[in-house]
Amino acid sequence: MYPFTYHRPASLDDAKARLTESEDGRPLAGGMSLLPTMRFRLASCADLVDLNGIESLAGIERSDSNLRIGAMTRHVAVAESPEVRSAISALAALAGSIGDVQVRNRGTIGGSICFADPAADYPAGLLGLGATVNTDRRAIAADDFFTGLYETALEDGEIVVSVEFPVPERAGWAKFGNQASRFAVVAVMVSRAADGAVRLAVTGARSYVFRVPEMEQALARDFAAEALDGIAMSSEGLNEDLHADKDYRSHLIGVMAKRAVRDALAR
Numbered sequence: 033m034y035p036f037t038y039h040r041p042a043s044l045d046d047a048k049a050r051l052t053e054s055e056d057g058r059p060l061a062g063g064m065s066l067l068p069t070m071r072f073r074l075a076s077c078a079d080l081v082d083l084n085g086i087e088s089l090a091g092i093e094r095s096d097s098n099l100r101i102g103a104m105t106r107h108v109a110v111a112e113s114p115e116v117r118s119a120i121s122a123l124a125a126l127a128g129s130i131g132d133v134q135v136r137n138r139g140t141i142g143g144s145i146c147f148a149d150p151a152a153d154y155p156a157g158l159l160g161l162g163a164t165v166n167t168d169r170r171a172i173a174a175d176d177f178f179t180g181l182y183e184t185a186l187e188d189g190e191i192v193v194s195v196e197f198p199v200p201e202r203a204g205w206a207k208f209g210n211q212a213s214r215f216a217v218v219a220v221m222v223s224r225a226a227d228g229a230v231r232l233a234v235t236g237a238r239s240y241v242f243r244v245p246e247m248e249q250a251l252a253r254d255f256a257a258e259a260l261d262g263i264a265m266s267s268e269g270l271n272e273d274l275h276a277d278k279d280y281r282s283h284l285i286g287v288m289a290k291r292a293v294r295d296a297l298a299r
Contacts, residue, residue: 054079098199
C-alpha cells in the first residue's frame with residue numbers, strides 16, 4: 033500500500049468534514065474491493081475515512097411500497113432480513129449469492145455500488161428494481177447512478193446514505209457465477225411493477241450494468257419466459273475474458289433472463 037492517514041469518524045457530519053478537508057480522501061465501507069486494490073497499489077488516497085463506526089448508516093426499514101436499506105448494511109443482513117424476504121425476496125437471494133461467507137459478513141451494499149465493479153451483483157439489483165440512491169447531498173435514480181467502468185455519478189466527497197427500492201409486484205434473480213470468485217459472468221434481475229412496467233438489468237456482460245429494452249417490452253406484453261423467445265442479444269460491446277467470450281455472454285444473457293423470469297413467477 034501507499035501511505036495514507038486513517039480516520040474513524042463517529043458521525044456522518046464528522047465523516048463529511050474529514051472528506052471535505054482532504055485533498056484526496058476516500059470513504060471506506062466493507063473494504064472487500066477497495067482494500068485489495070490499495071494493497072496491490074492499484075488505488076491510493078491521502079486519507080481513508082472509515083464509515084464503520086456510524087451506526088445511522090446501517091439498517092433496514094420496510095413500508096407498504098418501499099424498502100430502505102442503509103448504505104453500511106452488510107450483505108448477510110440483507111440476505112437474512114425478514115423485511116427484505118417479504119418485500120423483495122429476489123433481492124435477498126441476490127445478497128445471498130455474493131462472494132463467500134467472509135465477504136457477505138463484511139461487504140456492504142453502499143460499498144458495492146460505489147465501487148461499481150462490472151461483475152458485481154448489486155448494480156443489477158438497483159437497476160432492475162428501479163432503486164434510488166440517497167446521498168448526503170441528493171437522491172440519484174439507479175438509471176443515472178452507474179456511468180462507466182468502476183464509475184458512478186458520485187461527486188468528490190459525496191457519501192451514500194441509503195438505497196430505496198420500490199416494492200415490485202414480482203421480481204426474479206438469476207446468476208451464472210464464476211466458480212472461483214463468485215462474481216457474475218452474467219446475472220439478471222427482472223421486476224414487474226403493479227402498473228405492469230417491467231425492468232430487466234444485466235451485470236457481468238459489459239463494462240457496467242445495463243437494461244435490455246427489447247426484453248422489457250416483450251415481458252410487458254406477456255410476463256413469461258417464452259416471451260423472450262427469438263430475442264437475440266448482439267455480442268458487440270460485450271466483455272470477453274478467459275471465463276467467457278462475447279458470443280457465450282450474448283447467449284447467457286438470454287438464458288439468464290428466462291431463468292430470472294421463471295424465478296419471479298415462482299416467488
